[in-house]
Amino acid sequence: MTIEAMTPTGRRDETSSEVRTSDIQKMPMAKALNAGMRQAMLDDPKVLLMGEDIGTLGGVFRVTEGLHAEFGPRRVLDTPLAESGIVGTAIGLAMHGYRPVCEIQFDGFVFPAFDQITTQLAKLTARHEGRMSMPVVIRIPYGGHIGAVEHHQESPETYFAHTPGLRVVSPSTPNDAYWMMRQSIASADPIIFLEPKSRYWPKGEVDLSAPAVPLHASRVVRTGTDVTVLGHGAMVSTLLRAAEIAAEEGTSLEVVDLRSISPIDYGPILESVRKTTRLVVAQEAHGFVSVGSEIAATVTEKSFYSLEAPVLRVSGFDAPFPPAKLEDVFLPDADRVLEAVDRVLAY
């Protein structure tokens, strides 16, 4: 199955009753990811999961809970503790026709696999001149807000977005998590799937009948008129909170969920910016040479005459992720976003 095959033929008519209520279930993102992987495994016997502690334990975040019992150790592999080994072995399995979904236990532990991801996985399709595809999904729980120790709260998306040959996505809701997981596993290209771990447990509605948008679409999740604020993953909930506060203060924010970090779907972003004339990009990652920098440059290039102010970035500071007692200072919160909104409106 390809991504296209799972792309909706048209937007669901909100007024129709075509969607059966049984297709809509309330669940947290962790369960939605689990359901997405389970459905992909039911649909295609070549889909298998591999990673540290994902089998009997169900993963340290329990995202793969129950799948080992249901599908057995040949479909859900507890691997040795070696990230390069996980990704390198997954590449060999993909060469053999499998569709591996690898779990990297935490964001800060992906770097032992960085070589296999960037020099091999990302380049193998080009090296083979298209004769071999690399349908490998690498799941990485990422981001802060969980009060954890060093290496457990990072946002490494820029490294992967910078690498041609990879696709990088991050859902912000359970519904997106379910569908983006299925779409990613169906993709013929390697996908870095960043799971905002601070959003694993809040529940949301998942419409199991059809995906709302394609994998690489960005989307307006709250309409507004004064300033566009944009982010991905856990940052989207911060932006929505900021929009609530701003509304009380009489400022209307339009919130865009990036969803896909590579490639970036600029259509909805530019449409929004041309309407509001102002853009603030927010991210947990360090700001220097970041996804936010890239978006700021591109939006400036493509809608220069629509802008009333420079694009502003709100990012994690350009310092190592601090001890957890300082994470609330390090990570952009609604107030930091609103401070940038004030500045962008002052032009």
Added chain:
Amino acid sequence: MPDAIDSPPSVGPTVPTVQVLTADGRYEPTDAAADYLSYLDRLSDDDHVRFYRDMVIARSFDTEATNLQRQGQLALWPPSRGQEAAQVGSAHAARRQDHIFPSYREHIVGMIRGVDPIDIIRVMRGVTNGGWDPTDPAFGNFHVYTLVLGTQALHATGYALGMSLDGTVATGDAEVDTATMVYFGDGASSEGDVSEAFVFAASYQTPQVFFLQNNQWAISVPVSTQSRTPLYLRSSGFGIPGVQVDGNDVLASYAVAAKHLDDARSGHGPSLIEAVTYRMGAHTTSDDPTRYRGSDEEAAWALRDPITRFRTYLQSRGAASTIFDDVETEADDLAADVRRRTPLLDPPALEAIFDNVYTEQHPVTDEQRAWLQRYERSLDTPAEETRAAPEGAAATEGAQ
């Protein structure tokens, strides 16, 4: 106490090495060869000639490719001169259904599996980063070269794991049972990925042979800096048995690889073969071995030349001199053919930059391809026209 930093220790005491032919070409198997000799019963007189032919072809191709690089026709050439026996023996031990994961110096292995030597030339000329299609059985399941050392060991492990999951191991059907064989060197054996491949291969008992060519030198660094133990022992701590073979003995290399591949296919799990050999030439055409090793050493290894050794053995078996003449002619013809075809190779189309970065449609590559096409059309002299006859590609030290 000797200072290991100032003066690296030499590699351990004498170890039991599988050898069938002495350095001067006499059939005198070592004790360690006992378990392997029955595998030589599979070889006919024609097989013996084929082994000799392939080694001579390999050396002729190497010499020609080195010359082509010196003439500016290739960006780089990594020669395998001196390693012909290890490569030819092990390559002939593999069955058609096996999958071979090379490093970047296994030219004759690829040719034995069905790769056209000009496809290897295309890689080193800078026409392609791949060269041949490992998904097409015509290329003998010989995978493309890998320049980041050791990474392919894990790919071979993953591929072998796929064989296990598919149940194409230990069925008892010789046409079904299969294995992977991965080539790497003494330097690469220090890479973390090789150790991780040992870990995964041992855990999942993959049908896999690790074929380590110890050619004594990782560019300028001697094997004594890589390891305090003989390299064939490196896997034993991971639970993978290892064996050392004289890699300049084509019969021993064949027999050891044949047994271990048979064992892997029949469900006995992975194993490591260390083929002790010598890189008689430079690491690549960008390298100058006189800066780090002496002519005495090179002269000592020249006495163990794998081709001379096997020729002496064949002569002692009564091979007709016409056989050697015919092989010489064939090797010359191959070199001439490569020399003729190399300058005719077309450079890739500009769009090749963007083609196949992704399998599925991608907006960035689409946009940049279209931009480049517009830009090219706007130029008085498009790059496509000036690139017709590229000469003197810069020699850079690419592969380690």
